[in-house]
Amino acid sequence: MTLPPPSPASPATTARILHASLAASAAVLTAVAWVFRGSLPLPDGAGGAVTFAAYALAASGLLAGLAFRRLIPERAASQPADAWWRQHLPKAVAVWAIGEGTVLIGALVLAVGGQAVAAIAVVFAGFGVLVATAPGRLVP
Numbered sequence: 001m002t003l004p005p006p007s008p009a010s011p012a013t014t015a016r017i018l019h020a021s022l023a024a025s026a027a028v029l030t031a032v033a034w035v036f037r038g039s040l041p042l043p044d045g046a047g048g049a050v051t052f053a054a055y056a057l058a059a060s061g062l063l064a065g066l067a068f069r070r071l072i073p074e075r076a077a078s079q080p081a082d083a084w085w086r087q088h089l090p091k092a093v094a095v096w097a098i099g100e101g102t103v104l105i106g107a108l109v110l111a112v113g114g115q116a117v118a119a120i121a122v123v124f125a126g127f128g129v130l131v132a133t134a135p136g137r138l139v140p
Contacts, residue, residue, distance in 0.1 A: 011085030015092060015135045022096050023130050026103035030123055033107035038114020054109045054118035058125040061102030065129030068095045075139050084139055095133045102126030 009017070072091045075084040085092075106122030109115060131137075 010082050011089055012081045012135070012139070015085050015089055015138075018093060019096055019130070019135050022100045023127075026100045026107075026126065026130070029104060030107045030110070033111040033119070037110045037116065037119075040112045050109060050113045051115055051118045054106065054115065054122050057102065057105050058118075058122040061098060061105070061122070062125040062128055065095055065098040065102070065126075066132065068098060069129075069133050072133075072138060081139050088138075092133065092135070092138060096130060099126045099129030099133065102129065 068091070072088050072095070075081065103123050103126030106119045106124075106126060109122060110119035113119075
């Protein structure tokens with residue numbers, strides 16, 4: 001007796017799994033960076049440049065993520081959620097990648113320079129994008 005092939009997950013379920021995976025991996029890598037913070041020393045005089053770059057990346061990651069969020073239209077009441085996700089999942093994944101990338105840059109700043117304030121600003125900006133574009137917020 002052969003079993004029928006498994007049915008693919010709905011696009012809405014796929015979106016929730018992808019978003020949760022990206023957010024969880026960003027959180028884990030941030031925790032690892034916290035454990036190893038400052039373990040890779042910077043050359044003398046580079047701390048100010050790294051701090052400036054971290055704040056610039058926090059602002060640009062947040063602005064880029066929220067700007068791309070505007071490219072994702074709201075779902076019409078008559079449109080099924082699965083049909084909406086089939087059409088807009090690639091855009092959502094791109095925005096989530098911006099958020100996760102911003103978090104990972106913050107984790108790198110923390111691990112390399114140990115500059116907690118600048119790194120936390122970048123991490124919060126990235127998680128802000130991930131929270132603002134969560135699947136539940138995109139398709140209520």
